[in-house]
Amino acid sequence: MITSIEHPPDTAVKSRRDIVMEALLLWLSSRLGIIVLAVVGATAMMDGDTVAPFLERWKHWDADLLITIAEHGYGGDPSGEPDKGLPAFFPGMPLMLRAVHLFVGNWILAGLLISFVAGAVAMVALARLAEFEGPPGTGWRAVLALLLWPMSVFLFAGYSESLFLAFAIPAWLAARQGRWALAAALAAGASCMRITGLFLALALIVEFFTKRHAVRQAGWLVLPFVPLVLYSAYHHARSGDWLAWNHAQEAGWGRHLVWPWESLITTWNSALGEGRFAWAFRLEIAGAVVGIGLVLVLLYLRRWSEFVYVGLQVGALVCSAYYLSIPRSALLWWPLFLLIAKASTPPSPWRRWIIVVYALVVGPLMALNTLVFTDGAWVG
Numbered sequence: 001m002i003t004s005i006e007h008p009p010d011t012a013v014k015s016r017r018d019i020v021m022e023a024l025l026l027w028l029s030s031r032l033g034i035i036v037l038a039v040v041g042a043t044a045m046m047d048g049d050t051v052a053p054f055l056e057r058w059k060h061w062d063a064d065l066l067i068t069i070a071e072h073g074y075g076g077d078p079s080g081e082p083d084k085g086l087p088a089f090f091p092g093m094p095l096m097l098r099a100v101h102l103f104v105g106n107w108i109l110a111g112l113l114i115s116f117v118a119g120a121v122a123m124v125a126l127a128r129l130a131e132f133e134g135p136p137g138t139g140w141r142a143v144l145a146l147l148l149w150p151m152s153v154f155l156f157a158g159y160s161e162s163l164f165l166a167f168a169i170p171a172w173l174a175a176r177q178g179r180w181a182l183a184a185a186l187a188a189g190a191s192c193m194r195i196t197g198l199f200l201a202l203a204l205i206v207e208f209f210t211k212r213h214a215v216r217q218a219g220w221l222v223l224p225f226v227p228l229v230l231y232s233a234y235h236h237a238r239s240g241d242w243l244a245w246n247h248a249q250e251a252g253w254g255r256h257l258v259w260p261w262e263s264l265i266t267t268w269n270s271a272l273g274e275g276r277f278a279w280a281f282r283l284e285i286a287g288a289v290v291g292i293g294l295v296l297v298l299l300y301l302r303r304w305s306e307f308v309y310v311g312l313q314v315g316a317l318v319c320s321a322y323y324l325s326i327p328r329s330a331l332l333w334w335p336l337f338l339l340i341a342k343a344s345t346p347p348s349p350w351r352r353w354i355i356v357v358y359a360l361v362v363g364p365l366m367a368l369n370t371l372v373f374t375d376g377a378w379v380g
Contacts, residue, residue: 013136016128022140023127027120030147034156034370041371055108057374063158065089067107070097074238085252087235087244090227092192093160111158119155122165123147126334129173130341141341141355142334148358149337150283150365151328151380153373161331164193168200169334175207180217187224192231195245196313196332201225203309210304255320264288267323276377283365283380287327288318294336306335328380 014022042051059067068077069086070093076082093114100110126146127139146152155162171186187204191197201224208221235244249255264285271281291314298307310333317326330336344354369379 014131014139019127019131019139020124023123023143024120026140026143026147027123030152031116031119031156034153037367037370038374042374055106055112057376058112058157059108060157060373060376061378062089062160063108063111066093066097066158066160067111070094070101071107074235083252085248088246088248088252090160090192090194090197090231090245091234092189092194092227093163095192096163097158108158112156115156115158115162118166119162122162122169125166125169125173126337129169129176129334130338132173132176133338133342135342135345137345138338138341141344142337144355145337145340145358146331146334148363148366149327149331150362150369151331152366153370154328154331154380156370157373160193161328164190164196164332165334167193168197168332171200171204172334175204178211180208180220184220184223188227191224191227194332195228196329197224198228199309199312201228202312203305206308207305253324255322255324257319258321260318263318263320263322266321270322276372280378280380281323284323284326287330288314288323290330290336291317291326291333294333294339297339298335303335309333310335325380 038057039054042057065083065086066089068083069089069091072078074086076086096114097107097110100114101107104110104113123143123146127143130138130142147155155165167186167189171183171190174180174183174186183204187197187200190200201221204224205221208218231245232242236242238244241247267281267284267288271278271285273281291310295307295311295314298310313329313333314326317323317329340355340358344351344358346352372379
């Protein structure tokens with residue numbers, strides 16, 4: 001007698017070990033894929049020019065500025081003119097760079113290693129968060145959705161996104177589980193990495209009170225604000241400016257608050273031009289559309305805490321002098337990837353195709369932006 005082999009359905013509850021292994025497999029294979037893409041792509045596009053060494057192709061833009069802070073502090077390289085934008089970068093990533101550099105001896109490699117390890121932690125946490133919220137089978141889909149996002153190259157480079165997510169997503173998972181001491185401590189770590197930690201701290205307050213947890217645990221909600229206060233106090237001691245990190249945005253990149261329609265008009269006019277920067281601004285507009293759409297969906301679903309976390313970020317980004325780093329900021333919007341994962345999870349058979357269609361649409365953009373970044377051009 002021939003018996004058929006039964007495959008476990010996607011809706012089967014998975015063990016924590018399976019969830020972790022799936023997330024790590026996707027993370028490791030995607031990192032290998034980016035290495036292959038960077039190496040082969042550089043050779044294919046060299047057009048007779050000398051290809052820069054592999055590590056040098058990852059020392060661009062913010063990665064270079066973070067290394068400067070780690071090596072010289074916020075005063076910048078003493079041999080050159082101080083960069084007025086350096087205070088915009090929170091100290092968590094530079095401090096981590098300095099620590100890892102003690103062991104590897106190369107600043108660029110230190111940044112890549114930090115992003116590699118932190119990204120693995122973040123992917124495991126995202127998969128566990130997705131499976132916790134359900135339905136079963138959403139874990140690997142959420143991870144895949146994030147890894148295929150057009151700006152996921154910044155999870156490989158020595159930027160602060162991976163390190164932020166390594167604290168923020170576990171903090172959110174802990175909050176969902178009612179473990180507020182742990183959630184607050186992890187959120188405090190996230191606040192050391194980026195100003196986005198402020199939005200996370202505010203969202204945790206909303207999450208706490210909408211779920212009606214014991215009031216005696218509310219004191220923990222103050223903890224994520226402490227790094228923000230200490231960093232502001234540090235710069236006040238240096239320069240007398242409590243908001244140095246905010247003023248550095250304007251000094252370094254010309255960013256200041258305007259009405260949203262003014263920002264849209266400025267970005268739209270820039271997107272009508274030619275060349276790489278025009279394409280970058282077109283992606284910024286697309287990112288703004290995705291962000292606003294996500295905020296409306298979260299509002300409709302009454303996911304109040306996630307609405308606050310994403311909504312405050314989108315509001316700040318679309319009210320900037322022009323759209324800058326919106327698609328890249330979306331890497332931090334894990335509610336987006338949770339929703340994509342849920343939408344593509346059975347029982348309806350056709351829903352399996354959502355993740356496939358998503359991959360076919362955004363995957364090429366991810367590959368393109370990886371090549372553009374390693375070529376030294378601006379992508380976000």
